[in-house]
Structure formats: structure tokens, C-alpha cells
Amino acid sequence: MNIVLSAADWVSLFAHYLILSLLSIGGAIATAPDMHRFLVEEHAWMSDPQFNSSIAIAQSAPGPNVLFVALLGWNVGLNAGGFPLALFGVLVTMAGILIPSTTLTYMAARWGHENRELRAVRAFKQGLAPIVIALLTSTGWILATSSGYALGNWPIWVLTVAATLIMWRTSIHLLWLLAAGALLGWIGWV
Secondary structure: OOOOOOHHHHHHHHHHHHHHHHHOOOOHHHHHHHHHHHHHHHOOOOOHHHHHHHHHHHHHOOOOOOHHHHHHHHHHHHHHHOHHHHHHHHHHHHHHHHHHHHHHHHHHHHHHHHOOOOHHHHHHHHHHHHHHHHHHHHHHHHHHHOOOOOOOOHHHHHHHHHHHHHHHHOOOOHHHHHHHHHHHHHOOOO
């Protein structure tokens, strides 16, 4: 995939990630649906498979959750002209996603720690839980449906519901569920 990005496009990408940074309650992965909309649907700077692969590779690798943002920037840069622009894409997306949220988190954590007994601070922390759950659910929906997993593909949905219930109701480690899913995929059941 070859695309042409102007300086204004790079600034737009950086500005979009600056905004997403402030919306990344629950981690950068919670903003993946909007990243998909911006990068794949609106600007066509990358394909659906590139987007999904970036998230899958980064989430399976050890390290911070935000690594997928670097891979998205890498793929945009590769599509725009190769290796030097791929590194620039990583810099643009990572700086955009990290600078605002890191600054805000540091300042809010200091203030929240100093005022942790205030009723408003406790209410704010409890109120964020449903927002984080909704954002992560929408991320899962985008990842599941954009790769051809139609609602009619019932085995994948049964496996998803089963894995969710097992994680919620038991103490089985997530790696065992990942291994079981990989085995079911390998033998062709899902």
C-alpha cells in the first residue's frame, strides 16, 4: 500500500493522537475504535489487516499496552515511503499519545493523592469503571467484526462468551485460555 502524506497530514495525525491521549481512560487500547476510524476508514492510511495485526502483535508481545500505537505509526510511515518515515510515524504517534496523558496523569495523581478522602475524588474513581468497560467492549467489537467475523460465525462468538465467563468466574490464568483458543484455531474449529 503506497500513500502520500503531506506535512499537514503528519500534523493532523499528531493532533489526533494528542486528543485521543486525553480520552484514553483505561489505556490507549480503549481508543482503538477511533484510531481505526481515523486511520483506516477516514484517511485510508492503512488497511484493516494492518490495523488488526498491529494490535495483535503488540498485545501478544511483552511490554506496555501502548506498543500498538507505535506499530500503527510504523505502518502509516511504511505505507507513506519506507523505513525513515516508519520511524517518524512511530515518533509522531507515540509522542502524541504519551505527552498529554502522562502530564495529566501525573498532575491528577498528585492532586488525587493529596485529596483522596474527598467524596468527589472517590465518586470520580468509581464513576470511571463503567466508562472503561464500555470503551474496552467497543474495542473488542471493532477487532472482532472488522476481520470478517460476522455475527453468523457462531463458533467464534461462543468461544468469546465462554472465555469471558471463565475469566470472570474462575481463577484460570489467561494464558491457558489463549493456548486453548490457539489450539481450537489450529485444528480449524474456530
